Amino acid sequence: MVRPLEFARALAPSQAVVRPARRRERAATLAALAVIVVAVPAAVLVLPDTSSNVVEEAARSLRLAPGDLPGLLRATGLSVPVLLAAVPVGAVAARRFGARPVLLAGLALLVAGLLFVGRADDVLLVGAVRAAQGAGAGLILPATLVLAWERGGRLAPALWSGALVASLLAAMPLALDRVPLPGDPDADAAGAGMDSAGPAAAGTDTAGQAAADAAHATDWHAALAPFPWFAAAVAVALPLCLILRGRPGRLPALRHTERGQLVLPLVPAAGFAFIAVVSTYDWSPGGRLALAALALLGLVGLALVASRDATAGSPFGAAVVMVTTGLLAYPIAAPLAGIAAATARNGDGASFRTYLPFAAGAAAALVAALVVARLPRPSARPKARLADQRGAGRPNLARDLADQRGGGRPDLARALANQRGAGRPNLARELVVVGHVLIVSAVVPLLVAPVQDPVVATAAMVALGGGAGLALAAALRGAGVAAALFGLSLCFPAVLTGQLVVLSLQAARLQPAPATADAQLAALTGGYRMWLDAAALLAVLLAAAGRSVASGRGRAVANRSRASASVQ
Secondary structure (H helix, E strand, C coil), X not given: CCCHHHHHHHHHHHHHHHHHHHHHHHHHHHHHHHHHHHHHHHXXXXXXXXXXXXXXXXXHHHCCCHHHHHHHHHHHCCHHHHHHHHHHHXXXXXXXXXXXXXXXXXXXXXXXXXXXXXHCCCHHHHHXXXXXXXXXXXXXXXXXXXXXHHHCCCHHHHHHHHHHHHHHHHHHHHHHHHCCCCCCCCXXXXXXCCCCCCHHXXXXXXXXXXXXXXXXXXXXXXXXXXXXXXXXXXXXXXHHHHHCCXXXXXXXXXXXXXXXXXXXXXXXXXXXXXXXXXXXXXCCHHHHHHHHHHHHHHHHHHHHHHHCCCCCCCCCCHHHHHXXXXXXXXXXXXXXXXXHHHHHHHCCCXXXXXXXXXXXXXXXXXXXXXXXXXXXXXXXXXXXXXXXXXXXXXXXXXXXXXXXXXXXXXXXXXXXXXXXXXXXXXXXXXXHHHHHHHHHHHHHHHHHCCCCCHHHHHHHHHHHHHHHHHHHHHHCCCCCHHHHHHHHHHHHHHHHHXXXXXXXXXXXXXXXXXXXXXXXXXXXXXXXXXXXXXXXXHHHHHHHHHHHHHHHHHHHHHHHHHHHHHHC
Protein backbone atom coordinates (compact mmCIF):
# COMPACT_ATOMS: atom_id res chain seq x y z
CA MET A 1 0.00 0.00 0.00
CA VAL A 2 1.39 3.39 -1.02
CA ARG A 3 1.50 5.87 1.80
CA PRO A 4 0.36 9.46 1.16
CA LEU A 5 3.77 10.92 1.96
CA GLU A 6 5.51 8.58 -0.46
CA PHE A 7 2.92 9.37 -3.12
CA ALA A 8 3.52 13.10 -2.67
CA ARG A 9 7.28 12.64 -2.97
CA ALA A 10 6.82 10.63 -6.15
CA LEU A 11 4.57 13.31 -7.57
CA ALA A 12 6.84 16.23 -6.67
CA PRO A 13 9.31 15.93 -9.62
CA SER A 14 6.48 16.02 -12.16
CA GLN A 15 5.06 19.15 -10.54
CA ALA A 16 8.49 20.75 -10.63
CA VAL A 17 8.47 20.22 -14.39
CA VAL A 18 4.86 21.24 -14.99
CA ARG A 19 4.86 24.51 -13.08
CA PRO A 20 7.75 26.16 -15.02
CA ALA A 21 6.15 24.99 -18.25
CA ARG A 22 2.88 26.64 -17.27
CA ARG A 23 4.71 29.84 -16.39
CA ARG A 24 6.41 29.83 -19.79
CA GLU A 25 3.06 29.33 -21.51
CA ARG A 26 1.53 32.21 -19.58
CA ALA A 27 4.48 34.46 -20.40
CA ALA A 28 4.21 33.53 -24.09
CA THR A 29 0.49 34.26 -24.04
CA LEU A 30 1.00 37.65 -22.41
CA ALA A 31 3.69 38.54 -24.95
CA ALA A 32 1.39 37.55 -27.82
CA LEU A 33 -1.49 39.58 -26.36
CA ALA A 34 0.75 42.62 -26.00
CA VAL A 35 1.77 42.36 -29.66
CA ILE A 36 -1.85 41.98 -30.78
CA VAL A 37 -3.00 45.03 -28.80
CA VAL A 38 -0.48 47.34 -30.50
CA ALA A 39 0.13 45.67 -33.87
CA VAL A 40 -3.49 45.65 -35.08
CA PRO A 41 -3.94 49.43 -34.55
CA ALA A 42 -0.52 50.07 -36.12
CA ALA A 43 -1.68 48.28 -39.27
CA VAL A 44 -5.17 49.82 -39.44
CA LEU A 45 -3.78 53.35 -39.02
CA VAL A 46 -2.37 53.27 -42.56
CA LEU A 47 -5.96 53.55 -43.87
CA PRO A 48 -6.63 57.28 -43.25
CA ASP A 49 -5.26 59.73 -45.77
CA THR A 50 -5.49 63.33 -44.57
CA SER A 51 -3.20 64.70 -47.27
CA SER A 52 -6.10 66.71 -48.75
CA ASN A 53 -5.86 68.90 -45.63
CA VAL A 54 -2.28 69.93 -46.51
CA VAL A 55 -2.27 69.46 -50.27
CA GLU A 56 -1.43 73.09 -51.07
CA GLU A 57 1.49 73.08 -48.65
CA ALA A 58 2.73 69.80 -50.14
CA ALA A 59 2.36 71.19 -53.68
CA ARG A 60 4.49 74.22 -52.81
CA SER A 61 7.12 72.07 -51.12
CA LEU A 62 7.30 69.67 -54.07
CA ARG A 63 6.99 72.51 -56.64
CA LEU A 64 4.00 70.92 -58.32
CA ALA A 65 1.79 72.58 -60.90
CA PRO A 66 -1.97 72.68 -60.20
CA GLY A 67 -2.49 69.89 -62.72
CA ASP A 68 -0.17 67.61 -60.74
CA LEU A 69 -2.29 67.64 -57.57
CA PRO A 70 -4.43 64.61 -58.57
CA GLY A 71 -1.24 62.59 -59.02
CA LEU A 72 -0.09 63.57 -55.55
CA LEU A 73 -3.41 62.49 -54.04
CA ARG A 74 -3.21 59.15 -55.85
CA ALA A 75 0.32 58.63 -54.48
CA THR A 76 -0.78 59.32 -50.91
CA GLY A 77 -3.69 56.90 -51.37
CA LEU A 78 -1.57 53.92 -52.44
CA SER A 79 -1.54 52.40 -48.97
CA VAL A 80 -5.05 50.94 -49.29
CA PRO A 81 -4.65 49.20 -52.69
CA VAL A 82 -1.36 47.66 -51.60
CA LEU A 83 -2.85 46.56 -48.27
CA LEU A 84 -5.73 44.81 -50.06
CA ALA A 85 -3.35 42.77 -52.19
CA ALA A 86 -0.92 42.05 -49.33
CA VAL A 87 -3.43 40.52 -46.89
CA PRO A 88 -4.01 37.24 -48.84
CA VAL A 89 -0.27 36.93 -49.43
CA GLY A 90 0.39 37.47 -45.73
CA ALA A 91 -2.27 34.89 -44.84
CA VAL A 92 -0.58 32.16 -46.88
CA ALA A 93 2.88 33.16 -45.63
CA ALA A 94 1.79 33.18 -41.98
CA ARG A 95 0.38 29.66 -42.31
CA ARG A 96 3.42 28.42 -44.23
CA PHE A 97 6.25 30.02 -42.25
CA GLY A 98 4.56 30.90 -38.96
CA ALA A 99 3.20 34.13 -37.58
CA ARG A 100 6.38 35.60 -36.13
CA PRO A 101 8.59 35.76 -39.28
CA VAL A 102 5.75 37.33 -41.27
CA LEU A 103 5.02 39.76 -38.44
CA LEU A 104 8.69 40.74 -38.37
CA ALA A 105 8.74 41.29 -42.14
CA GLY A 106 5.56 43.36 -41.99
CA LEU A 107 6.91 45.49 -39.16
CA ALA A 108 10.14 46.10 -41.11
CA LEU A 109 8.17 47.34 -44.13
CA LEU A 110 5.86 49.48 -42.01
CA VAL A 111 8.69 51.07 -40.04
CA ALA A 112 10.67 51.70 -43.22
CA GLY A 113 7.67 53.45 -44.73
CA LEU A 114 7.31 55.59 -41.61
CA LEU A 115 11.00 56.45 -41.23
CA PHE A 116 11.44 57.61 -44.82
CA VAL A 117 8.43 59.93 -44.73
CA GLY A 118 10.67 62.93 -44.07
CA ARG A 119 12.77 62.13 -47.15
CA ALA A 120 9.79 61.96 -49.52
CA ASP A 121 10.65 64.98 -51.66
CA ASP A 122 8.85 63.99 -54.86
CA VAL A 123 5.61 62.28 -55.84
CA LEU A 124 7.33 58.97 -56.63
CA LEU A 125 8.86 58.73 -53.15
CA VAL A 126 5.54 59.74 -51.57
CA GLY A 127 3.88 56.82 -53.34
CA ALA A 128 6.73 54.49 -52.35
CA VAL A 129 6.52 55.21 -48.62
CA ARG A 130 2.74 54.88 -48.61
CA ALA A 131 2.96 51.61 -50.56
CA ALA A 132 5.54 50.28 -48.09
CA GLN A 133 3.21 51.14 -45.22
CA GLY A 134 0.32 49.35 -46.93
CA ALA A 135 2.43 46.27 -47.63
CA GLY A 136 3.63 46.11 -44.04
CA ALA A 137 0.11 46.49 -42.67
CA GLY A 138 -1.14 43.80 -45.06
CA LEU A 139 1.40 41.35 -43.63
CA ILE A 140 0.90 42.35 -39.99
CA LEU A 141 -2.86 41.81 -39.91
CA PRO A 142 -2.96 38.11 -40.92
CA ALA A 143 0.19 37.42 -38.90
CA THR A 144 -1.43 38.73 -35.71
CA LEU A 145 -4.54 36.68 -36.43
CA VAL A 146 -2.48 33.49 -36.81
CA LEU A 147 -0.58 34.42 -33.65
CA ALA A 148 -3.89 34.65 -31.77
CA TRP A 149 -4.97 31.23 -33.03
CA GLU A 150 -1.56 29.73 -32.20
CA ARG A 151 -1.96 30.71 -28.57
CA GLY A 152 -5.32 28.95 -28.47
CA GLY A 153 -7.94 29.57 -25.83
CA ARG A 154 -10.68 32.16 -26.02
CA LEU A 155 -8.94 35.37 -24.95
CA ALA A 156 -6.48 35.95 -27.81
CA PRO A 157 -8.99 35.62 -30.70
CA ALA A 158 -11.53 37.78 -28.86
CA LEU A 159 -8.91 40.44 -28.11
CA TRP A 160 -7.85 40.42 -31.77
CA SER A 161 -11.49 40.97 -32.82
CA GLY A 162 -11.97 43.82 -30.38
CA ALA A 163 -8.68 45.46 -31.37
CA LEU A 164 -9.64 45.33 -35.06
CA VAL A 165 -13.04 46.98 -34.52
CA ALA A 166 -11.63 49.55 -32.08
CA SER A 167 -8.90 50.48 -34.57
CA LEU A 168 -11.38 50.90 -37.41
CA LEU A 169 -13.42 53.31 -35.27
CA ALA A 170 -10.48 55.34 -33.95
CA ALA A 171 -8.21 55.51 -37.02
CA MET A 172 -9.61 58.64 -38.68
CA PRO A 173 -10.06 60.65 -35.44
CA LEU A 174 -6.41 59.99 -34.55
CA ALA A 175 -5.30 61.06 -38.03
CA LEU A 176 -7.41 64.22 -37.98
CA ASP A 177 -6.11 65.13 -34.54
CA ARG A 178 -2.55 65.00 -35.91
CA VAL A 179 -3.34 66.66 -39.27
CA PRO A 180 -6.33 68.96 -38.68
CA LEU A 181 -8.42 70.68 -41.30
CA PRO A 182 -7.20 73.99 -42.74
CA GLY A 183 -7.67 76.83 -40.27
CA ASP A 184 -9.85 79.07 -42.44
CA PRO A 185 -13.53 78.37 -41.73
CA ASP A 186 -14.37 79.18 -45.35
CA ALA A 187 -11.96 76.58 -46.70
CA ASP A 188 -13.47 73.69 -48.52
CA ALA A 189 -14.91 71.30 -45.94
CA ALA A 190 -15.15 68.52 -48.48
CA GLY A 191 -11.77 67.29 -47.34
CA ALA A 192 -13.18 66.35 -43.94
CA GLY A 193 -12.91 62.64 -43.46
CA MET A 194 -11.71 62.01 -47.02
CA ASP A 195 -9.18 59.25 -47.22
CA SER A 196 -7.32 57.00 -49.58
CA ALA A 197 -10.36 54.91 -50.48
CA GLY A 198 -11.50 57.63 -52.83
CA PRO A 199 -9.30 60.72 -53.03
CA ALA A 200 -11.07 61.94 -56.14
CA ALA A 201 -14.33 62.13 -54.18
CA ALA A 202 -12.81 64.90 -52.11
CA GLY A 203 -11.98 66.85 -55.25
CA THR A 204 -8.57 68.07 -56.30
CA ASP A 205 -9.13 71.50 -54.78
CA THR A 206 -10.23 70.37 -51.30
CA ALA A 207 -7.74 72.42 -49.29
CA GLY A 208 -8.42 75.60 -51.25
CA GLN A 209 -6.28 78.70 -51.26
CA ALA A 210 -6.81 79.09 -47.52
CA ALA A 211 -4.47 76.18 -46.85
CA ALA A 212 -1.62 78.52 -47.66
CA ASP A 213 -2.41 80.59 -44.61
CA ALA A 214 0.47 80.78 -42.18
CA ALA A 215 -1.77 79.85 -39.29
CA HIS A 216 -2.05 76.37 -40.67
CA ALA A 217 1.41 75.24 -39.58
CA THR A 218 1.07 71.45 -39.77
CA ASP A 219 3.98 69.83 -41.62
CA TRP A 220 2.53 68.17 -44.68
CA HIS A 221 4.75 65.10 -44.14
CA ALA A 222 2.69 64.32 -41.02
CA ALA A 223 -0.19 63.33 -43.32
CA LEU A 224 1.94 60.47 -44.63
CA ALA A 225 2.43 59.03 -41.13
CA PRO A 226 -0.24 60.57 -38.92
CA PHE A 227 0.17 58.35 -35.86
CA PRO A 228 3.40 56.27 -35.82
CA TRP A 229 3.45 55.54 -32.09
CA PHE A 230 1.71 52.19 -32.33
CA ALA A 231 4.38 50.98 -34.76
CA ALA A 232 7.03 52.03 -32.24
CA ALA A 233 5.17 50.06 -29.56
CA VAL A 234 5.17 46.98 -31.82
CA ALA A 235 8.94 47.30 -32.23
CA VAL A 236 9.26 47.22 -28.44
CA ALA A 237 6.84 44.33 -27.81
CA LEU A 238 7.76 42.05 -30.71
CA PRO A 239 11.19 40.93 -29.39
CA LEU A 240 9.49 39.50 -26.30
CA CYS A 241 7.09 37.59 -28.53
CA LEU A 242 10.00 36.25 -30.59
CA ILE A 243 11.75 35.01 -27.46
CA LEU A 244 8.71 33.67 -25.56
CA ARG A 245 7.22 31.24 -28.07
CA GLY A 246 5.46 28.76 -25.82
CA ARG A 247 4.45 25.28 -26.90
CA PRO A 248 4.62 24.81 -30.71
CA GLY A 249 2.28 22.86 -32.94
CA ARG A 250 -1.13 24.15 -31.83
CA LEU A 251 -2.26 24.70 -35.43
CA PRO A 252 -2.50 21.98 -38.08
CA ALA A 253 -0.02 22.05 -40.92
CA LEU A 254 -0.94 24.01 -44.03
CA ARG A 255 -2.71 21.73 -46.50
CA HIS A 256 -3.04 22.14 -50.24
CA THR A 257 -6.79 22.77 -50.03
CA GLU A 258 -6.32 25.44 -47.37
CA ARG A 259 -3.62 27.14 -49.42
CA GLY A 260 -5.97 27.24 -52.39
CA GLN A 261 -8.76 28.80 -50.33
CA LEU A 262 -6.43 31.45 -48.89
CA VAL A 263 -5.06 32.38 -52.30
CA LEU A 264 -8.56 32.64 -53.78
CA PRO A 265 -9.28 36.18 -52.43
CA LEU A 266 -6.07 37.46 -54.05
CA VAL A 267 -7.76 37.88 -57.43
CA PRO A 268 -10.75 39.94 -56.18
CA ALA A 269 -8.41 41.85 -53.84
CA ALA A 270 -6.27 42.83 -56.83
CA GLY A 271 -9.46 43.88 -58.59
CA PHE A 272 -10.48 46.05 -55.67
CA ALA A 273 -6.99 47.59 -55.59
CA PHE A 274 -7.43 48.45 -59.25
CA ILE A 275 -10.83 49.99 -58.45
CA ALA A 276 -9.25 52.14 -55.73
CA VAL A 277 -6.89 53.62 -58.30
CA VAL A 278 -9.10 54.01 -61.37
CA SER A 279 -11.95 55.59 -59.39
CA THR A 280 -9.73 58.63 -58.81
CA TYR A 281 -9.70 59.54 -62.51
CA ASP A 282 -12.61 61.99 -62.65
CA TRP A 283 -15.37 59.41 -62.29
CA SER A 284 -18.79 60.82 -61.61
CA PRO A 285 -20.40 60.03 -58.23
CA GLY A 286 -23.00 57.89 -59.97
CA GLY A 287 -20.33 55.86 -61.73
CA ARG A 288 -18.49 55.24 -58.47
CA LEU A 289 -21.73 54.20 -56.78
CA ALA A 290 -22.46 51.67 -59.53
CA LEU A 291 -18.93 50.32 -59.20
CA ALA A 292 -19.31 50.03 -55.42
CA ALA A 293 -22.63 48.18 -55.79
CA LEU A 294 -21.05 45.60 -58.12
CA ALA A 295 -18.10 45.22 -55.77
CA LEU A 296 -20.40 44.67 -52.79
CA LEU A 297 -22.38 41.99 -54.62
CA GLY A 298 -19.15 40.19 -55.45
CA LEU A 299 -17.90 40.39 -51.87
CA VAL A 300 -21.11 39.08 -50.33
CA GLY A 301 -21.38 36.31 -52.91
CA LEU A 302 -17.82 35.19 -52.22
CA ALA A 303 -18.44 35.24 -48.46
CA LEU A 304 -21.65 33.20 -48.77
CA VAL A 305 -20.07 30.59 -51.02
CA ALA A 306 -17.00 30.29 -48.80
CA SER A 307 -19.13 29.95 -45.66
CA ARG A 308 -20.42 26.60 -46.94
CA ASP A 309 -16.93 25.33 -47.69
CA ALA A 310 -15.35 22.75 -45.40
CA THR A 311 -12.09 24.75 -45.15
CA ALA A 312 -13.08 28.42 -45.39
CA GLY A 313 -16.46 27.99 -43.68
CA SER A 314 -17.27 28.45 -40.01
CA PRO A 315 -20.20 27.57 -37.73
CA PHE A 316 -21.38 31.16 -37.31
CA GLY A 317 -20.66 32.80 -40.66
CA ALA A 318 -17.34 34.47 -39.90
CA ALA A 319 -16.72 35.56 -43.50
CA VAL A 320 -20.07 37.36 -43.71
CA VAL A 321 -19.50 39.11 -40.38
CA MET A 322 -16.03 40.18 -41.52
CA VAL A 323 -17.63 41.81 -44.56
CA THR A 324 -20.18 43.53 -42.30
CA THR A 325 -17.44 44.83 -40.01
CA GLY A 326 -15.36 46.25 -42.83
CA LEU A 327 -18.35 47.68 -44.69
CA LEU A 328 -19.86 49.52 -41.74
CA ALA A 329 -17.32 50.22 -38.96
CA TYR A 330 -14.76 52.47 -40.66
CA PRO A 331 -17.10 53.94 -43.32
CA ILE A 332 -19.53 55.09 -40.60
CA ALA A 333 -16.93 56.37 -38.13
CA ALA A 334 -14.48 58.10 -40.49
CA PRO A 335 -16.92 60.53 -42.18
CA LEU A 336 -18.47 61.29 -38.78
CA ALA A 337 -15.00 62.22 -37.52
CA GLY A 338 -14.58 64.53 -40.51
CA ILE A 339 -17.93 66.21 -39.84
CA ALA A 340 -17.04 66.60 -36.15
CA ALA A 341 -13.69 68.16 -37.10
CA ALA A 342 -15.35 70.55 -39.56
CA THR A 343 -17.94 71.53 -36.95
CA ALA A 344 -15.22 72.20 -34.39
CA ARG A 345 -13.24 74.25 -36.92
CA ASN A 346 -16.26 76.40 -37.70
CA GLY A 347 -16.88 76.88 -33.97
CA ASP A 348 -14.49 77.05 -31.05
CA GLY A 349 -11.95 74.59 -32.37
CA ALA A 350 -11.33 70.93 -31.66
CA SER A 351 -11.20 69.70 -28.08
CA PHE A 352 -11.27 66.38 -26.29
CA ARG A 353 -15.07 66.33 -26.71
CA THR A 354 -14.65 66.30 -30.49
CA TYR A 355 -13.16 62.81 -30.54
CA LEU A 356 -14.49 61.45 -27.24
CA PRO A 357 -17.31 59.49 -29.01
CA PHE A 358 -14.77 57.47 -30.96
CA ALA A 359 -12.75 56.64 -27.86
CA ALA A 360 -15.96 55.44 -26.20
CA GLY A 361 -16.82 53.35 -29.27
CA ALA A 362 -13.36 51.77 -29.31
CA ALA A 363 -13.65 50.92 -25.61
CA ALA A 364 -17.09 49.41 -26.18
CA ALA A 365 -15.70 47.21 -28.95
CA LEU A 366 -12.96 45.85 -26.68
CA VAL A 367 -15.36 45.25 -23.79
CA ALA A 368 -17.91 43.46 -25.99
CA ALA A 369 -15.25 41.19 -27.49
CA LEU A 370 -13.85 40.32 -24.06
CA VAL A 371 -17.36 39.49 -22.83
CA VAL A 372 -17.56 36.91 -25.60
CA ALA A 373 -14.24 35.48 -24.41
CA ARG A 374 -15.84 34.76 -21.03
CA LEU A 375 -18.56 32.60 -22.53
CA PRO A 376 -18.27 28.80 -22.36
CA ARG A 377 -16.60 27.17 -25.31
CA PRO A 378 -19.15 25.80 -27.83
CA SER A 379 -19.22 22.16 -28.73
CA ALA A 380 -17.32 21.28 -31.87
CA ARG A 381 -20.43 19.85 -33.48
CA PRO A 382 -23.40 21.22 -31.52
CA LYS A 383 -26.12 20.23 -33.93
CA ALA A 384 -24.90 16.67 -34.21
CA ARG A 385 -24.49 16.35 -30.45
CA LEU A 386 -28.00 17.58 -29.77
CA ALA A 387 -29.38 15.25 -32.41
CA ASP A 388 -27.73 12.34 -30.66
CA GLN A 389 -29.27 13.36 -27.34
CA ARG A 390 -32.87 13.01 -28.50
CA GLY A 391 -34.24 10.01 -26.60
CA ALA A 392 -30.81 8.60 -25.95
CA GLY A 393 -30.36 9.62 -22.31
CA ARG A 394 -27.03 11.44 -22.90
CA PRO A 395 -25.18 8.55 -24.59
CA ASN A 396 -22.18 10.74 -25.37
CA LEU A 397 -21.58 11.42 -21.69
CA ALA A 398 -21.81 7.69 -20.93
CA ARG A 399 -19.40 6.88 -23.73
CA ASP A 400 -16.98 9.63 -22.61
CA LEU A 401 -17.11 8.35 -19.02
CA ALA A 402 -16.51 4.80 -20.21
CA ASP A 403 -13.47 5.96 -22.14
CA GLN A 404 -12.01 7.53 -19.01
CA ARG A 405 -11.33 4.23 -17.22
CA GLY A 406 -7.75 4.48 -16.22
CA GLY A 407 -7.43 7.89 -17.83
CA GLY A 408 -7.51 10.06 -14.72
CA ARG A 409 -9.66 12.98 -13.62
CA PRO A 410 -8.36 15.59 -16.12
CA ASP A 411 -10.00 13.68 -18.99
CA LEU A 412 -13.18 13.25 -16.93
CA ALA A 413 -13.32 17.01 -16.41
CA ARG A 414 -12.89 17.55 -20.14
CA ALA A 415 -15.74 15.17 -20.91
CA LEU A 416 -18.04 16.96 -18.50
CA ALA A 417 -17.00 20.33 -19.93
CA ASN A 418 -17.88 19.16 -23.43
CA GLN A 419 -21.32 18.15 -22.23
CA ARG A 420 -21.87 21.54 -20.59
CA GLY A 421 -20.96 23.27 -23.86
CA ALA A 422 -23.44 21.08 -25.74
CA GLY A 423 -26.34 22.54 -23.79
CA ARG A 424 -25.85 26.03 -25.27
CA PRO A 425 -24.99 25.50 -28.94
CA ASN A 426 -26.79 28.55 -30.30
CA LEU A 427 -25.43 31.17 -27.90
CA ALA A 428 -22.69 32.45 -30.18
CA ARG A 429 -25.09 32.51 -33.13
CA GLU A 430 -27.57 34.58 -31.15
CA LEU A 431 -24.82 36.98 -30.11
CA VAL A 432 -23.99 37.55 -33.78
CA VAL A 433 -27.61 38.60 -34.31
CA VAL A 434 -27.53 40.82 -31.21
CA GLY A 435 -24.41 42.49 -32.55
CA HIS A 436 -26.13 43.30 -35.84
CA VAL A 437 -29.11 44.70 -33.93
CA LEU A 438 -26.75 47.03 -32.07
CA ILE A 439 -25.16 48.11 -35.34
CA VAL A 440 -28.58 49.02 -36.75
CA SER A 441 -29.45 50.85 -33.54
CA ALA A 442 -26.25 52.91 -33.89
CA VAL A 443 -27.65 54.46 -37.06
CA VAL A 444 -30.90 55.64 -35.46
CA PRO A 445 -29.59 58.54 -33.31
CA LEU A 446 -27.50 59.82 -36.22
CA LEU A 447 -30.62 59.97 -38.39
CA VAL A 448 -33.04 61.55 -35.91
CA ALA A 449 -30.72 63.96 -34.07
CA PRO A 450 -27.89 66.34 -35.07
CA VAL A 451 -24.79 64.28 -35.86
CA GLN A 452 -22.63 67.16 -34.57
CA ASP A 453 -23.95 66.68 -31.03
CA PRO A 454 -21.25 64.86 -28.98
CA VAL A 455 -23.88 63.02 -26.94
CA VAL A 456 -25.58 61.70 -30.08
CA ALA A 457 -22.26 60.72 -31.63
CA THR A 458 -21.18 58.97 -28.41
CA ALA A 459 -24.37 56.91 -28.25
CA ALA A 460 -23.98 55.92 -31.89
CA MET A 461 -20.30 54.99 -31.62
CA VAL A 462 -20.82 52.96 -28.43
CA ALA A 463 -23.61 50.98 -30.11
CA LEU A 464 -21.56 50.55 -33.30
CA GLY A 465 -18.40 49.50 -31.49
CA GLY A 466 -20.22 47.19 -29.09
CA GLY A 467 -22.28 45.62 -31.85
CA ALA A 468 -19.40 45.07 -34.26
CA GLY A 469 -17.08 43.79 -31.53
CA LEU A 470 -19.73 41.42 -30.22
CA ALA A 471 -20.69 40.10 -33.65
CA LEU A 472 -17.13 39.57 -34.85
CA ALA A 473 -15.85 37.93 -31.66
CA ALA A 474 -18.89 35.63 -31.53
CA ALA A 475 -18.63 34.73 -35.23
CA LEU A 476 -15.01 33.71 -34.81
CA ARG A 477 -15.89 31.28 -32.00
CA GLY A 478 -15.48 27.82 -33.41
CA ALA A 479 -13.92 29.13 -36.64
CA GLY A 480 -10.71 27.55 -37.86
CA VAL A 481 -7.69 29.66 -38.70
CA ALA A 482 -8.33 29.23 -42.43
CA ALA A 483 -11.90 30.54 -42.09
CA ALA A 484 -10.72 33.53 -40.06
CA LEU A 485 -7.98 34.37 -42.56
CA PHE A 486 -10.38 34.05 -45.48
CA GLY A 487 -12.78 36.46 -43.80
CA LEU A 488 -9.95 38.92 -43.10
CA SER A 489 -9.09 38.91 -46.81
CA LEU A 490 -12.64 40.16 -47.48
CA CYS A 491 -12.78 42.69 -44.64
CA PHE A 492 -10.65 45.44 -46.15
CA PRO A 493 -12.14 45.25 -49.65
CA ALA A 494 -15.41 45.85 -47.79
CA VAL A 495 -13.83 48.91 -46.11
CA LEU A 496 -12.93 50.25 -49.54
CA THR A 497 -16.45 49.57 -50.84
CA GLY A 498 -18.12 51.37 -47.95
CA GLN A 499 -15.82 54.36 -48.32
CA LEU A 500 -16.49 54.50 -52.04
CA VAL A 501 -20.23 54.67 -51.35
CA VAL A 502 -20.17 57.33 -48.64
CA LEU A 503 -17.64 59.56 -50.39
CA SER A 504 -19.59 59.35 -53.63
CA LEU A 505 -22.80 60.35 -51.88
CA GLN A 506 -21.08 63.28 -50.21
CA ALA A 507 -19.45 64.35 -53.46
CA ALA A 508 -22.86 64.31 -55.17
CA ARG A 509 -24.28 66.63 -52.52
CA LEU A 510 -21.34 68.99 -53.00
CA GLN A 511 -22.28 69.61 -56.64
CA PRO A 512 -22.49 72.49 -57.35
CA ALA A 513 -19.92 73.61 -54.79
CA PRO A 514 -21.55 75.42 -51.82
CA ALA A 515 -20.42 78.97 -51.24
CA THR A 516 -20.04 78.95 -47.46
CA ALA A 517 -18.55 76.62 -44.85
CA ASP A 518 -21.94 76.06 -43.23
CA ALA A 519 -23.48 75.07 -46.58
CA GLN A 520 -20.59 72.70 -47.24
CA LEU A 521 -21.02 71.11 -43.84
CA ALA A 522 -24.76 70.71 -44.44
CA ALA A 523 -24.06 69.03 -47.80
CA LEU A 524 -21.56 66.63 -46.21
CA THR A 525 -24.04 65.78 -43.46
CA GLY A 526 -26.82 65.17 -45.99
CA GLY A 527 -24.68 62.77 -48.01
CA TYR A 528 -23.60 61.02 -44.81
CA ARG A 529 -27.22 60.47 -43.75
CA MET A 530 -28.01 58.97 -47.14
CA TRP A 531 -25.23 56.50 -46.46
CA LEU A 532 -26.63 55.76 -42.99
CA ASP A 533 -29.97 54.77 -44.52
CA ALA A 534 -28.19 52.34 -46.83
CA ALA A 535 -25.96 51.08 -43.98
CA ALA A 536 -28.94 50.15 -41.80
CA LEU A 537 -30.50 48.20 -44.65
CA LEU A 538 -27.22 46.46 -45.46
CA ALA A 539 -26.73 45.46 -41.81
CA VAL A 540 -30.16 43.81 -41.75
CA LEU A 541 -29.56 41.97 -45.04
CA LEU A 542 -26.10 40.78 -44.03
CA ALA A 543 -27.39 39.59 -40.64
CA ALA A 544 -30.09 37.54 -42.39
CA ALA A 545 -27.56 36.13 -44.85
CA GLY A 546 -25.12 35.18 -42.12
CA ARG A 547 -27.80 33.50 -40.03
CA SER A 548 -29.04 31.56 -43.04
CA VAL A 549 -25.54 30.34 -43.78
CA ALA A 550 -24.95 29.31 -40.16
CA SER A 551 -28.28 27.45 -40.00
CA GLY A 552 -27.60 25.66 -43.26
CA ARG A 553 -24.15 24.62 -42.12
CA GLY A 554 -25.58 23.33 -38.83
CA ARG A 555 -28.18 21.24 -40.65
CA ALA A 556 -25.49 19.81 -42.92
CA VAL A 557 -23.38 18.80 -39.92
CA ALA A 558 -26.37 17.18 -38.25
CA ASN A 559 -27.26 15.24 -41.41
CA ARG A 560 -23.70 13.96 -41.77
CA SER A 561 -23.74 12.89 -38.12
CA ARG A 562 -27.00 10.96 -38.54
CA ALA A 563 -25.70 9.30 -41.70
CA SER A 564 -22.50 8.17 -40.01
CA ALA A 565 -24.46 6.92 -36.99
CA SER A 566 -26.77 4.86 -39.21
CA VAL A 567 -23.78 3.28 -40.96
CA GLN A 568 -22.25 2.33 -37.62
